[in-house]
Every structure is written in C-alpha cells, then in structure tokens.
Amino acid sequence: xxxxxxxxxxxxxxxxxxxxxxxxxxxxxxxxxxxxxxxxxxxxxxxxxxxxxxxxxxxxxxxxxxxxxxxxxxxxxxxxxxxxxxxxxxxxxxxxxxxxxxxxxxxxxxxxxxxxxxxxxxxxxxxxxxxxxxxxxxxxxxxxxxxxxxxxxxxxxxxxxxxxxxxxxxxxxxxxxxxxxxxxxxxxxxxxxxxxxxxxxxxxxxxxxxxxxxxxxxxxxxxxxxxxxxxxxxxxxxxxxxxxxxxxxxxxxxxxxxxxxxxx
Numbered sequence: 427x428x429x430x431x432x433x434x435x436x437x438x439x440x441x442x443x444x445x446x447x448x449x450x451x452x453x454x455x456x457x458x459x460x461x462x463x464x465x466x467x468x469x470x471x472x473x474x475x476x477x478x479x480x481x482x483x484x485x486x487x488x489x490x491x492x493x494x495x496x497x498x499x500x501x502x503x504x505x506x507x508x509x510x511x512x513x514x515x516x517x518x519x520x521x522x523x524x525x526x527x528x529x530x531x532x533x534x535x536x537x538x539x540x541x542x543x544x545x546x547x548x549x550x551x552x553x554x555x556x557x558x559x560x561x562x563x564x565x566x567x568x569x570x571x572x573x574x575x576x577x578x579x580x581x582x583x584x585x586x587x588x589x590x591x592x593x594x595x596x597x598x599x600x601x602x603x604x605x606x607x608x609x610x611x612x613x614x615x616x617x618x619x620x621x622x623x624x625x626x627x628x629x630x631x632x633x634x635x636x637x638x639x640x641x642x643x644x645x646x647x648x649x650x651x652x653x654x655x656x657x658x659x660x661x662x663x664x665x666x667x668x669x670x671x672x673x674x675x676x677x678x679x680x681x682x683x684x685x686x687x688x689x690x
Contacts (some may be wrong), residue, residue, distance in 0.1 A: 434536055434581060438528040440658030441472040450674040456531075466569035469550055475501055477544045491515075493523055494610070500547075501525040507561045509600050510592040514549070514559075515610070516603055516658065522550040530581055538577050545578060549588075555587030564593040583597060599666040609654035609662070616652035621661070624653060628662055628678045635672040 438458045450657045454476070456488040457463050490499035491511045502508040516518045525607040529581050532538040562571055575591050582589035586655060616624065620641055627640045634653055641649035653676065662676040 432534045434532045434533040435459060436463060437476065437531060437542075438471070438473040439476055441474050443575070459530075459581050459584050461584065461586050463570070464556065464587055468524075468527075468548065469522055470555060473524055473548070475524075476529055477526045490689045496522050504561070506563055506594065509595070509604075510559075510561050511547075511594060512600070512603060512607060513592075516607070518660065519551055519639055520549045520554050524548040530578060532577060536577055536580075537573060543574050543578055551588070555588060556585075557590065558582055559590055559592055561592045562630055567591070567593070598669075602666045603669040606654050606658045609651040609659045614651040614655040616649075616655065618647075620652060621656065624649075624656060625661060625665050625678050628676050631675050631677040633672065633675060634674045637676060638672075 435456050435458050437454055439454050488500050489508060491502055491508060492498075493500050493511075493515065500511055502511055502525070511523065514523065525547060526544050529542050529544045530541045532540070547560040548560045549557050549559055551557065558581075560575055560578065562575075575589075579589045615621075618690070624637055624641050627637055631641075634650070635646070637653045638646040638649040640654055652663070657664055657676060662678055663679045664670075664674055664676050
C-alpha cells in the first residue's frame with residue numbers, strides 16, 4: 427500500500443538492497459519528488475516492476491523483450507508496448523529500460539491529488555539522462571489520460587527527466603522492423619571482412635538479394651541475416667515504409683540522398 431502524503435512522491439522497490447533487520451523482506455522505498463531524487467543512480471538501484479497485472483489486452487499475452495545492451499528482459503504488458511520497445515531498441519538512444527519500475531503518488535497541488543500513476547517505462551539514455559515513457563495509441567488519448575500524462579510531465583520536469591507519450595508508428599514500417607529484428611542478435615553479426623564487403627557494395631544502393639549474393643556466392647540465403655543485422659544496426663538504410671522483400675534496396679548510411687525516407 428502506498429503512503430498518504432501531502433507531497434507528490436515516487437515509490438519503488440529496489441532489486442539490489444540489503445534486507446531489513448529481523449529477516450523481513452525488502453520494503454518499498456519512497457521519496458518526495460525533487461531534483462536530488464532525479465539525480466540518483468537508478469541503474470544501481472535497478473528497480474523492480476511495482477505493478478501486478480494480468481497482462482492480457484487486445485488478445486495479447488504479456489511477453490518479455492530481450493534487451494541486448496543489459497542482457498536482460500523487459501516486460502511488455504501489451505502488443506503496443508512491445509512495438510514501442512522494438513522502436514526504442516532500433517533507435518539506439520536508450521541504454522537501459524525498466525518496465526513499470528515506480529509509482530507516482532500525486533499530492534496536494536496536483537489536479538490528481540490522492541491518485542497514483544505507474545508509468546510504463548523508465549529509460550536511461552546513452553548520455554546518462556533518465557526519462558519516463560508512457561504508451562498510448564493516438565486514438566486512445568482521452569481527456570483523463572491527457573490529464574494524467576500532463577501531471578506526469580510536471581513530475582519529470584521537477585526531477586530533471588525527459589517525458590514522452592509514445593503513440594505508435596506506421597503499421598507497415600513496424601512490421602518491416604519486426605522482420606529485421608530477427609537478425610538483431612550478436613550471432614547474426616557478420617565477420618569484419620564480410621561487413622566491409624557488404625557496406626562497400628551498398629554504397630550506390632543494392633537490393634537485398636544482390637547483397638546476399640555478393641556476401642555469400644555459394645549460399646546467398648546464408649547472408650540474409652548478415653545484411654539485415656547491418657540494417658538493424660543502421661549501417662545500412664532502407665525505406666521501412668515500403669513493402670519489404672528481396673528487392674528492397676539497401677544503401678550504406680553515409681550515402682543516403684537528402685530527403686530519402688529510411689523509417690517511420
């Protein structure tokens with residue numbers, strides 16, 4: 427149960443902390459919202475998920491997305507959340523990601539005084555800064571949700587964190603990115619010599635089929651994972667808004683003509 431306080435507070439459960447005296451379990455920590463709290467090293471606290479949910483929405487059973495940067499799994503409550511985590515992974519700007527790691531208990535002075543909100547994700551970006559992320563499709567942004575997100579944005583401003591509501595991407599681009607993600611794992615990374623060969627061949631643009639034939643003349647399908655891995659790592663670029671096939675044109679990222687669409 428969350429405390430009643432006149433101040434807006436953060437509530438979280440640290441993963442790595444000594445047990446309390448007497449053998450009791452680790453308690454839930456809490457602190458009034460302040461800039462000092464926002465400057466804490468949340469990666470060392472490594473907060474656990476604080477909300478228990480059945481995780482079945484829109485005929486989707488909750489899943490665990492493997493986050494390679496920390497070699498851990500991120501819990502996704504809905505298909506929309508999984509798609510957004512996929513895009514965050516592809517974007518490369520998020521170093522660590524926690525699912526529902528804290529609750530915001532709104533105090534006096536807030537339009538939601540007496541209520542609480544559990545943001546969908548806490549992110550640590552590659553520059554070391556932190557931010558809270560909520561996932562809500564554009565068509566579901568009703569007045570109540572907007573009020574909740576506005577109050578969360580104010581909390582993040584006090585903490586010195588970023589805040590963003592993720593409202594979705596082009597469905598075709600998302601499906602194409604999901605196809606590429608099958609080759610995101612380290613086992614699909616080509617050898618340095620092969621990588622250089624593929625990147626050199628793609629300087630002026632080549633189809634996926636042509637690059638596979640160049641990288642592995644004896645068995646072109648073997649090279650499909652290598653080519654797609656380079657695309658996932660943004661060493662190669664493609665138009666994610668177009669139909670994805672063996673005729674999809676890949677181009678070395680340093681040679682993308684200005685105005686070319688490479689995502690959604």
